[in-house]
């Protein structure tokens with residue numbers, strides 16, 4: 001090896017990211033074991049990312065660090081997050097704080113044997129690659145201590161990832177891997193759920209990947225945090241990754257879908273307005289005052305137009321800009337279209353019942369639907385200034 005080469009390697013830093021949630025029984029042991037298995041000739045930084053574990057994991061690490069005998073070229077840090085925000089985002093947080101040019105990600109429950117860490121790092125050099133994955137699903141890899149059900153779930157999830165996302169890595173769901181930090185520099189990582197490696201694999205194109213076998217050991221102490229939410233998050237993230245990099249029409253929701261979903265919201269708001277109208281009209285004509293019923297009904301109408309306006313603005317059309325001038329002018333248009341809608345409805349019901357001899361209940365439904373649809377289009381275009389087909 002050339003002397004410059006050695007020098008370069010000595011300056012290279014490795015950061016090991018260790019997420020924890022309720023790992024009080026494992027964390028100190030794993031930190032000790034990592035210390036025994038540091039990659040040689042590197043400056044290493046271990047970063048524990050704890051999500052305010054109720055069992056005091058974060059505090060235990062703080063106490064341990066008070067008496068931690070410094071070893072040359074090795075430091076440990078803890079990031080204390082306020083709440084359990086998920087494994088992926090914990091790892092991302094650690095990566096953001098990492099100083100290393102190379103990053104290792106691993107669990108804290110001894111499922112990922114620290115003896116593999118030096119191999120992961122050496123393999124990056126040896127195979128000249130960007131990501132090295134400790135793999136359960138290549139020759140020589142194993143899983144110990146998982147039920148048949150959990151194995152099947154893992155296999156199934158892996159299959160979905162490989163087929164759905166066109167990945168040919170054998171273990172894209174591994175939580176144990178190392179990579180060169182610069183490959184994710186430009187990426188926007190969502191870190192939904194557990195599988196941050198999968199996201200990195202989808203979003204980095206053309207990087208060199210190597211898998212090395214290891215035996216995954218189910219934890220002996222503490223509990224797995226994998227629950228139904230994690231599993232749902234997984235499928236949500238696969239769906240999101242599936243859309244990633246696809247043409248714009250697939251990435252963005254199709255405009256027809258948007259149009260229909262907004263129309264559905266507009267109708268829902270309309271139905272809620274009916275309830276507001278009815279209740280307020282009753283209240284003012286009896287409970288809170290004994291107003292003349294027509295006056296009470298006017299208040300009911302104004303109340304429902306107002307709640308409809310606010311809900312449609314904020315929810316249906318996602319316009320959260322409530323500056324007075326703009327909002328008042330929008331409200332004016334909205335109220336005007338509502339009155340117009342009422343007239344259209346009256347006219348239509350009259351025409352259908354008297355002219356076309358339709359039954360009144362049916363005429364009413366058609367009248368309400370038409371008026372609401374007209375209102376939707378007019379408000380979309382003129383009140384909230386959207387293209388009709390967007």
Ligand code: GDD
Nearest residue numbers: 019020021049051086087090107108173174175224225226
């Ligand atoms: N900070 C933080 N926040 N850490 C978390 C959270 C969280 O919300 N959820 C889990 N962890 C930590 C755990 O403390 C543990 O160190 C590690 O993440 C893995 O969690 P486990 O609950 O032990 O996961 P598992 O053993 O079921 O799943 C493992 O196997 C999968 C392979 O199928 C993990 O290694 C996965 O990453 C891996 O993909």
Ligand code: MN
Nearest residue numbers: 107109111219
């Ligand atoms: Mn585990």
